[in-house]
Amino acid sequence: MSPPDDPVFNEPWEAQAFAMAVSLEAKGLFTWTEWAEALGREIKAQGERSYYECWLAALERLVEEKRLMSAAERLTRINEWDRAAKATPHGQPIELDRS
Amino acid sequence: MxxxxxxxxxxxxxxxxxxxxxxxxxxxxxxxxxxxxxxxxxxxxxxxxxxxxxTKIGPRNGARVVAKAWSDPKYKAWLLDDATAAIASLGYTGRQGEHMVTVENTPETHNLVVCTLCSCYPWSVLGLPPVWYKAPPYRSRAVIDPRGVLTEFGLMLPDDTAISVWDSTAEIRYLVLPMRPQGTEGWSEEKLSQLVTRDSMIGTGIALAPGALL
Incomplete structure (x- = not known):
C-alpha cells in the first residue's frame, strides 16, 4: 500500500484561507488565471514565508484589487479581532463585539 | 451585545x-x-x-481513473483523447472547470508534471498537492534537470527513455498515466488501483510492483 499522504492542512487557518479562495473563484469574483498570477507573484517573492502564507497574501491583495474590501477595512478588522481575542477568557469562543 | x-x-x-x-x-x-x-x-x-x-478528494480518485484505463482500452482511448470528459464520467469534476490532459508513459517516454509558476495541480483527481510540489526546488529544477530530480525521488530511468516535462497552468492540468506493471494480468480494477501511487500520477514515481501489495 502507498504510504499515508502529508496532512492536507497543517493548521486550521490554512484550510480557511484555501477555502476562501476556492469559494470566491467558484462565485466568479476572480478567475483561476488571475488567482494563479496573484499566487505566483507572492511565491516569487516568497522569502521565509510558508506556502499558505503566500496564499493568504495573494488573497488579501486580490480582494483589494477586485474591490471586495479596502485595505483600511481589513486592517481595522484585524485589530478588532485582536482586541476581541485578548478580552476572551481561555476556552470560550472568540466573538467580535460589534457595536 | x-x-x-x-x-x-x-x-x-x-x-x-x-x-x-x-x-x-x-x-x-x-x-x-x-x-x-x-x-x-x-x-x-x-x-x-x-x-x-x-476527506473525500485525494489521489485515490486518480488511481481509479488509471486502473480503469489499464483495464478498459476504450476508456483509455477516451482518457487520452478527452481527459476532462473521461474523468468527469467517473464523477470527478474540477470545481475550477480546468481542462485536464492525460499524458501516457511508455518505455520510450516518461512524463513529469510541474507548475513552475505556483502550484497548479489536478485537484479533482489528486487532491491537494504535496509539500514538495509547492516548494521552490522542485518547481525550478524539474524543468532544468528532470533526470536529476527523478533520481532524488529514487527513480532511475533507462538512459534511452526520454523525459517530457509538462508545466501546468491555471487552465490546463496534467495527469500522468503510468505504465501498467508486469505480472498484473487478470487483476480487478480495484486491485490494480492499489498499485497507483500519487507520485506515479505526477511522474515522480512509477506504479508499484505487484509484490508491494503482499
Missing part, C-alpha cells in the same frame, strides 16, 4: 488573561468575517469545501 470594557488589559504587562490569536490567524479571521458580512462567501460553504478536500 453590550460592550464589556476591557478590564483584562489594565495591568499593562505581558501577561494576558485572555486568549491570543497568532497574527496570521487574525488576518484570516479578518478576511473571512468581512467576506461573510459582505455576502461573498458563506461559512457553511467554506466548511463543506474543507471537509471535502480533507
Amino acid at each position: 453590550p460592550h464589556d470594557h476591557d478590564h483584562d488589559h489594565a495591568h499593562g504587562d505581558d501577561h494576558h488573561h485572555g486568549s491570543e490569536l497568532s497574527p496570521i490567524a487574525l488576518r484570516v479571521k479578518a478576511l473571512e468575517s468581512l467576506l461573510v458580512e459582505k455576502g461573498y462567501v458563506e461559512p457553511e460553504a467554506l466548511d463543506t469545501l474543507i471537509e471535502t478536500y480533507e
Whole structure:
C-alpha cells in the first residue's frame, strides 16, 4: 500500500484561507488565471514565508484589487479581532463585539 | 451585545488573561468575517469545501481513473483523447472547470508534471498537492534537470527513455498515466488501483510492483 499522504492542512487557518479562495473563484469574483498570477507573484517573492502564507497574501491583495474590501477595512478588522481575542477568557469562543 | 470594557488589559504587562490569536490567524479571521458580512462567501460553504478536500478528494480518485484505463482500452482511448470528459464520467469534476490532459508513459517516454509558476495541480483527481510540489526546488529544477530530480525521488530511468516535462497552468492540468506493471494480468480494477501511487500520477514515481501489495 502507498504510504499515508502529508496532512492536507497543517493548521486550521490554512484550510480557511484555501477555502476562501476556492469559494470566491467558484462565485466568479476572480478567475483561476488571475488567482494563479496573484499566487505566483507572492511565491516569487516568497522569502521565509510558508506556502499558505503566500496564499493568504495573494488573497488579501486580490480582494483589494477586485474591490471586495479596502485595505483600511481589513486592517481595522484585524485589530478588532485582536482586541476581541485578548478580552476572551481561555476556552470560550472568540466573538467580535460589534457595536 | 453590550460592550464589556476591557478590564483584562489594565495591568499593562505581558501577561494576558485572555486568549491570543497568532497574527496570521487574525488576518484570516479578518478576511473571512468581512467576506461573510459582505455576502461573498458563506461559512457553511467554506466548511463543506474543507471537509471535502480533507476527506473525500485525494489521489485515490486518480488511481481509479488509471486502473480503469489499464483495464478498459476504450476508456483509455477516451482518457487520452478527452481527459476532462473521461474523468468527469467517473464523477470527478474540477470545481475550477480546468481542462485536464492525460499524458501516457511508455518505455520510450516518461512524463513529469510541474507548475513552475505556483502550484497548479489536478485537484479533482489528486487532491491537494504535496509539500514538495509547492516548494521552490522542485518547481525550478524539474524543468532544468528532470533526470536529476527523478533520481532524488529514487527513480532511475533507462538512459534511452526520454523525459517530457509538462508545466501546468491555471487552465490546463496534467495527469500522468503510468505504465501498467508486469505480472498484473487478470487483476480487478480495484486491485490494480492499489498499485497507483500519487507520485506515479505526477511522474515522480512509477506504479508499484505487484509484490508491494503482499
